[in-house]
Amino acid sequence: MAKIVILGAGTGGMAGAYDIKAEVGAAHEVLVINERADFQFVPSNPWIAVGWRKRPQTSFHIAPYFAKKNIGFIASRVDHIDPVAKVLSLHNGDKVSYDYLVIATGPALAFEQIKGAGPQGYTQSVCTLDHAEHAYQDYQQLVAQPGPVVVGAFQGASCFGPAYEYAFIIDKALRDAKKRDKVPMTFITSEPYIGHLGLAGVGDSKGMLESALRSKHIKWICNARVTEVQDGKMLVEELNSKGEVLANHEVPFKHSMLIPPFKGVDAVAAVEGLCNPKGFVNIDEYQRNPKYPSIYSAGVCVAIPPVEATPVPIGTPKTGYMIESMMTAIAHNIKSELDGQQPSYRASWNAICLADMGDTGAAFVAVPQIGPRNVTWFKEGKWVHWAKVAFEKYFLRKMKYGNSEPWIEKRILKSMGIERLK
Ligand SMILES: Cc1cc2nc3c(=O)[nH]c(=O)nc-3n(C[C@H](O)[C@H](O)[C@H](O)COP(=O)(O)OP(=O)(O)OC[C@H]3O[C@@H](n4cnc5c(N)ncnc54)[C@H](O)[C@@H]3O)c2cc1C
Structure with missing residues (x-):
């Protein structure tokens, strides 16, 4: 019997646990270790930050659901990974051995790279549920005493969708x-242009998002490098295409939320030879680490190069659909190895995203996510807002019971003129 340990129970880890268990069956053990006892649906955090959702609506205790599928679960942080002995040291003092390790730890938030950034400083965050609840307290003060709002993404960020969502x-x-x-709004972003999204744009994302910002009276600054955040003031350098400072801005704010740069979590980044300099796990085309072949990885924690060089450095986003496809590939590859074969499954790395804009929204499909692409599709409409609300319910159900409804996914894709993605 092989023991497969999944590290992290977020979007990737949860989906991976069900996928891998279904693939390897009762003959092998699947154990998930997560620093918290509950699953938290990250895409709902912008709604938490304005009070449209409360914690119980977007999170749930994991253990009872995994128990039904015979998947083990430990709620404790992993502090150390020994990839040679294949042993994990947990914060609760336990040691856990593995035959295969699947790392799905998501990002650590690198607020320390920008002076004054983050909930410990002067900007809010929607990257975690705790942060989003903290942001809601600040938002309530804004409503009580309105003033300027700044939303966007710091230099080095790789996740831009939630910044646009939060602004709208x-x-x-x-x-x-x-x-x-009573609230002047400014969108400050490290992207070279509005709608770049870390993907060099998707369809007419530039035109559509510029138009949406304009029509909602939200000004913007692109190629932005924030040099410091002070209490109520953001100091911003705007660069030109050569990377030289074009203008300096001092932007006042009462409430602000900027997505930070991401890096690898400490326990993963500390493993010698596992990661790139930012602490993201190096993987081959089968999601397997080249140095430690019994370690696979999926999700925001894997290393992907930027799509193109930009005046202000930014990263490539890793979105939900591609994360799930990485996990599906891992499930097949571990099964192949258990059957004495070589891994041969690759993730599709396509993106299907629904970005909420409050009462409307923008949906995009990018196949593959990193261009040049076979399919590029970007549409705006009220239906996207309602689709995102429905998707939240669908996804939480899928994370609880592990049984996705392939017919729903097929029907959505068909309505977009796409027959098959995975
Ligand atoms: C605000 C926001 C909104 C987003 N919205 C969308 C969207 O609408 N659509 C989309 O496609 N993508 C979206 N994304 C991008 C992406 O899909 C999400 O970030 C997704 O949650 C990433 O999944 P993950 O499994 O890689 O990481 P996570 O979901 O972050 O999960 C990582 C898990 O590992 C745990 N962990 C970390 N370190 C340790 C440790 N040392 N020991 C034990 N456990 C640990 C964490 O607690 C967490 O539970 C969004 C991202 C953000 C930040």
Whole structure:
């Protein structure tokens, strides 16, 4: 009997646990270790930050659901990985051995790279549920005493969708509160242009998102490098295409939320030879680490090069659909290894994303996610907002019971003119 340990129970780890268990069956043990006892649905965090959702609606205790599928679960942080002895040291003092390790630890948030950034400083975050709840407290103060709002993504960020979402969601929430007229808004982003998204754009994402920002009276600064955040003031350098400083801005704010750069979590980044300099796990085309072949990895924690060089460095986003496809490939590859064969399955690395804009939204499909692409599709409409609300329910159900409804996914794809993705 082989023991497969999955490190992290977020979007990737949860999906991977069900996929891998279904693939290897009762003959092998699957154990998930996560620093918390509950699953948290990260894409709902922008709604938490304006009070449209509460914690119990977007998170649940993992253990009872895994127990039904005969998947083991330990709620404790992993502090050390010994890839030679194949042993994990847990924060609760336990040691856990493995035959195969699947690392799905997501990102660590590198607020320390920008002076004054993050919830310990002067900007809010929606990257974790705790942060989003903290942001909601600040948002309530904004509604009580309106003032300027700054939203966007710091230099080195790789996740831009939630920044746009939060800007449009806060616009809608303030309109509902009849306070929008008292709140000047600025979108500050390290992207070279609006709608780049770390992907060199998707379809007409530039035109559509610029138009949406304009029509909602949100100004923007691109190629932005934040040099410091002070109490109520952001100091920003705007670069030109050569990477030289074009202008300096001092942008006042009452409430601000910028997505930080991501890096690898400490326990993973510390393993000698496992990661790139940012602490992201190096993988081959089969999601396997070249130095430690019994370690696979999927999700935000894997190393992917940027799509192109930009005046302000930014990264490539890793989105939910591609993360799930990485896990599906891992499940097949571990099964192949257990059957005495070589890994041969590759993830599809396609992106299907629904970005909420409060009362409308933008959906995009990029196949593959990194261009040049066979399919590029970007549409805006009220239906996207409702699709995202429905998707939240669907995804939470899928994370609880592990049984995705392939017919729903097939029908969505068919309506977009795509027959098959995986
Ligand atoms: C605000 C936000 C909104 C997003 N919205 C979308 C969206 O709408 N659509 C989309 O496709 N993508 C979206 N993404 C991108 C991506 O899909 C999510 O970030 C997704 O949650 C990443 O999944 P993951 O499994 O890699 O990491 P996570 O979901 O972050 O999971 C990692 C897990 O590992 C645990 N962990 C970390 N370190 C340790 C340790 N040492 N020991 C034990 N456990 C540990 C963490 O606690 C966590 O539970 C969004 C990202 C953000 C930040």
